[in-house]
Amino acid sequence: QKEVEQNSGPLSVPEGAIASLNCTYSDRVSQSFFWYRQYSGKSPELIMSIYSNGDKEDGRFTAQLNKASQYVSLLIRDSQPSDSATYLCAVNTLNQAGTALIFGKGTTLSVSS
Amino acid sequence: KAGVTQTPRYLIKTRGQQVTLSCSPISGHRSVSWYQQTPGQGLQFLFEYFSETQRNKGNFPGRFSGRQFSNSRSEMNVSTLELGDSALYLCASNFLPGGTDYGYTFGSGTRLTVV
Numbered sequence: 377q378k379e380v381e382q383n384s385g386p387l388s389v390p391e392g393a394i395a396s397l398n399c400t401y402s403d404r405v406s407q408s409f410f411w412y413r414q415y416s417g418k419s420p421e422l423i424m425s426i427y428s429n430g431d432k433e434d435g436r437f438t439a440q441l442n443k444a445s446q447y448v449s450l451l452i453r454d455s456q457p458s459d460s461a462t463y464l465c466a467v468n469t470l471n472q473a474g475t476a477l478i479f480g481k482g483t484t485l486s487v488s489s
Numbered sequence: 490k491a492g493v494t495q496t497p498r499y500l501i502k503t504r505g506q507q508v509t510l511s512c513s514p515i516s517g518h519r520s521v522s523w524y525q526q527t528p529g530q531g532l533q534f535l536f537e538y539f540s541e542t543q544r545n546k547g548n549f550p551g552r553f554s555g556r557q558f559s560n561s562r563s564e565m566n567v568s569t570l571e572l573g574d575s576a577l578y579l580c581a582s583n584f585l586p587g588g589t590d591y592g593y594t595f596g597s598g599t600r601l602t603v604v
Contacts, residue, residue: 475587481531
């Protein structure tokens with residue numbers, strides 16, 4: 377069964393530091409990769425998408441993709457207490473019926489002020 | 490524009506009953522996916538509908554079913570409820586299926602509690 381793996385955390389960083397979140401996936405043919413943020417009691421919201429090897433920056437967020445090593449990462453610069461949430465990695469994955477967006481179990485980030 | 494709307498927000502059911510959850514996607518979105526979220530298993534893919542056809546299904550028993558209507562609204566049904574079905578059920582919509590483009594937009598979810 378195709379999988380998306382993340383460290384569950386919690387990952388604790390002080391305010392202003394860089395938070396690094398990692399994700400590995402098992403399906404070599406995956407083409408689309410996403411990071412979602414989920415606050416406690418809320419639904420996931422899309423914060424980054426990446427499709428090509430390399431880095432993609434959006435404000436304080438940088439997504440990194442390495443298809444050869446099958447990993448995706450998310451860097452959050454200048455971390456703020458408001459970044460405290462669970463971060464979900466999602467990968468489009470091929471199963472017997474077609475493609476589906478499969479999620480990791482998430483990494484909980486705690487930013488202390 | 491309006492987001493993904495799920496109803497009801499909360500539901501309490503008894504073991505053995507059945508339940509129907511509703512999802513209205515963002516206007517123009519034709520793909521609707523359903524996920525079950527529990528603390529232990531995270532977000533698990535249930536199924537995806539596109540243009541009224543189920544195009545993909547996750548590893549859930551046949552008690553879980555769904556459908557999509559011509560206006561892209563979707564319903565999922567769980568029959569013979571078990572305690573383990575207690576979870577947050579999330580619906581997500583997109584223009585295209587399979588998570589190959591812009592990613593999905595999620596609704597607020599339906600919290601189902603089975604007692």
